[in-house]
Amino acid sequence: MIAYFAMEIGLEDRIPTYSGGLGTLAGDTLYAYADIGIPAVGITLLYKKGYVSQKITPSGMQLDFDTPWDYKKILKPTNLQLQISFGELVQEFTAWEYSIIGREEIKVFFLDASLPNNHPEIRKLNDRLYYDDGILRLRQEILLGIGGYRLLKALGYNISVYHINESHSAFLVVELIKELGSKEEVRKKCVFTTHTPVPAGHDKFPVDMVKQELKSYDHIDWDKEAEEGFINLSKLSLNYSGKVNAVSYKHMFVSSNLFPECSVFSEGYCKMDYVTNGVYHKRWIHREIQELFNEYIPGWDENPILLGQAYYIPSELLLKAHMRIKSDLVNLVNKLTDSSFSDDVFTICVARRVTAYKRNNLILSDIERLKYIAEHNGDMQIIFAGKAHPKDTFGKEMIADIIHKSKKLKEMTKSIKVAFLENYSIEMAKLLVAGCDVWLNNPRRPYEACGTSGMKAGMNGVLNFSTWDGWWLEGGIEGINGWGIGPKPKWDDLSESNDKEDLEDIYGKLAHIILPMFYRRKDEWVRMMKNSIATIGPYFNTYRMAYEYLGKIYQIGLR
Template sequence: MIAYFVMEVGLEGQMATYSGGLGVLAGDTLMSFADLGVPVVAVTLLYRGGYLQQRIGPRGEQIEYEQRWYQRKFLKKLDLKVEVPFSDRVQKATCWEYTPGLGDSLRIFFLDADLPENYPEIRNLNQRLYWANGIYRLRQEILLGIGGYRLLKALGYEPQVYHMNESHSALLLVELLKELKDEEKVRRRCLFTTHTPVPVGHDRFPVNMVKEELKSYDHMNWDREVEDGHINLSKLAVKYSGYVNAVSLKHMYVSREIFPEREDIDYVTNGVHHVRWIHEELKGLFNYYIPGWNSNPMLLQQVHFIPSHLLYEKHERIKGQLINLVNKQTDASFSSDVLTIGIARRITPYKRNDLILMDINRLIEIAESCEGIQLVFAGKSHPRDEGGKGIIKNIIEASHYVKSRTKRLKIAFIENYDIDTAKILVSGCDVWLNTPKRPYEACGTSGMKAGMNGVLNFSTWDGWWLEGGIEGINGWGIGPKPSWQDNTPSDDLQDMKDLYNKLQYNIVPTYYTKREEWVKLMKNSIATIGPFFNSHRMVNEYISKIHINLLR
């Protein structure tokens, strides 16, 4: 039995229990666990107000609202309570179970401390996801790690492996150390997956705050774990986990620099749930020409047997759905016969979401030299990320600027990016643009979803694309291609110039004048990305490479 702990999980678009990539990846992972019949129990937190409902104001400002949702439509409350310590007070937590179900081998629980008998500040922990730092965040992580550990005990589970996704659940180690009284025994039960090379992704709390909130755990010598006056939960997870893995080969080398005390950090490259993300129109085509692809994604290599005109016709129908979405939500007036590029993901400075707008006049020139270019942006910025909010404003301002100067370049921004919107975007665009600053993209998964749908990737050589991209065969890279060990940051100006040159001299001419070659690239994309960058392969790697070794 594997216990899978994660701060957020994206199972359905209308369940406001995720913010973005980490949660959606968790959902994909659990779906593959279920499909493959792996016995797993998953633990996360319930958020009544979700992450954020996004609206864009007239001047491009992001306006945030609560994501109120009806949890009883998806979850059933269990008649069970566990005690969770917060400083001198013992509080109670109950849980909800995901009821639509994914199979007999998987159960998913959402912890909830919003109970009448609890103090208001504890009840508030289940209101918003990633909304505050400091004591609020620490208490959320106590609820997840310690509360989650005690929940599984109360339900009668005895997991052989505790899989911690990011360090948000690392405090379950405190309970394990108390129970097993042996650091090596703890290590033989724990796997830590780190998902980010960005410092903000590694939670740190003042040591005195940790000591105060966990004062009942007198077996912990927190002074032994302190770093610059703080407890770094990622460092704690690295220290007490028998196995630590990054989420791409490149990220492994980056992580070994972040955690030099663990030269043995391994990697399992992320994947996405292919059945979830391949569009229904394509599923029908695959069912006819590639029977069995849904249970065995390796068969997607046979996509070349599908007649090219049928694949292109299906893509055009899917693209029509995207065009309708854009024109319904914006005044961009997109057309179905124009090259459409998607840029959709969390909006934050290191992802450089607006790199393609860096020289807007050059972009206008490229669009004027052909039948046109359409850019569709989507993504949320964290409420406290002023840099990310600035990017959104820049995108909106650019859309106004180009509207007054040309009809050949159109820019749209889709509000409130979520799972349901993503399914249309990753399948309906012609090109999927990803421009993170190297080496800060741990993996990235949106391009995998796009690639499985025959959408061509145009991406910085970082994360998964450094493994999966084949220049001019299944997409295009941006900037110089680094060696695995080269962790020097990329140059914005250099990447911008390469982006514009490849857009003008490779992508645009191929799309508009070489239809057969474009469809061949689409087939190459499906055949090279679908069979490997799926969560079935990922889960099998976790089991064969890590879980079994921990159990030996």
């Protein structure tokens, strides 16, 4: 049995307790495990106010609101009450249950310490996802790791492998050491997946704060675990895991540099491996495209490697299906904004979390140049969507810049229309990844650990236009299933992107390759759509990913 721990698990929009890629990947993973029949259980936290509800003011400011939801109607109570300590406070917690039904029924448990008799500060732990990075976050992670471990014990689960996703649940090793007696024994049961090279993904806390909150655990010398006065949870996870993996081949080299004690070149117990992410194809391929697959590629849903046979689909039917989806997307944009989009205009989508390294607004850097390209090569529509974290000032400034530039473009030309859609979500993403013509992803290299949104787009026949980083370095074939942005680096090249160089590539390829093909060589365009499905679908799915975890990573506890 695999215990899959994650701070956020994106299962459906009715459960708004996810913020982005990590959460949707966790959901996709557990759906695939259920289908394949991998015995697993998911552990996460209940956030009664969700992540964040986004409202953009006319000036472009993002306002943040709670997202309350009726969890009692969606989740089932376990009626368990267990104890957990935070410093001197002995508190109680319970859990709520969600079931994923497949060949295997997988239960996802949402831990809840917001009980009436608990201390008010402890009840706050279940307010909101990523609400704080101080003692509240530390306590959330104690609840996730230690509380999750205790819940599984109380429910009688026999866990072979504890899968720590990002380092948020690292404190589960505290309980394992107490049970198993040594670091070596703990390593036989723990695996750690690092999902990002960005510092925000690697929580660390002052050692004195950790000692205070975990004072009832005197079997760990926290001073020995500390570095420069801090407990780094990623380092803690590395130290107590028998297998450690990155989420793409490129990310393995980036992570090796970040954690030299566990690099791909290491000869010790800990050697960095990789399993490239995938997406749950049944969730992300649009129903219109699914109907075509059912007719021309029967069996694709149970055996996604068959998506390599996308060439059997008649071109005119694939294009018509795409245009029906695009029409739905255009109708949504026009319903939610005053952008006046049209079905027949080339449409780019930029939809993801809004934060500095993702450079969400890069394409709008030179709107005079963009105007010239559109007026001389064909009209463009650009859809932006994504939330900035409430405390990410730079991310919020990027949203304001997008809104400001879109207004200026509206005054300057009729050839470019820009829309920003509020409250990017799983359901909205399902339409965006299938309805646009090009999926633009231009993060600053080498900070895109993997990226999965482009995989979703590619399986729907939408063409990728992406920085050569993460999964695209493995899956992208220039001019065949999409286009790259900037130089294509060697695997161990950790140099950063140059904004000007990447922008020149974006503008140059739009003007000379992408727009001319879209408007004047539609047969070539549809051929690339088929290439996209055939090259991306068979490999970049969670079925393949799940089998790789079984073979490469979970083997430590399944021997």
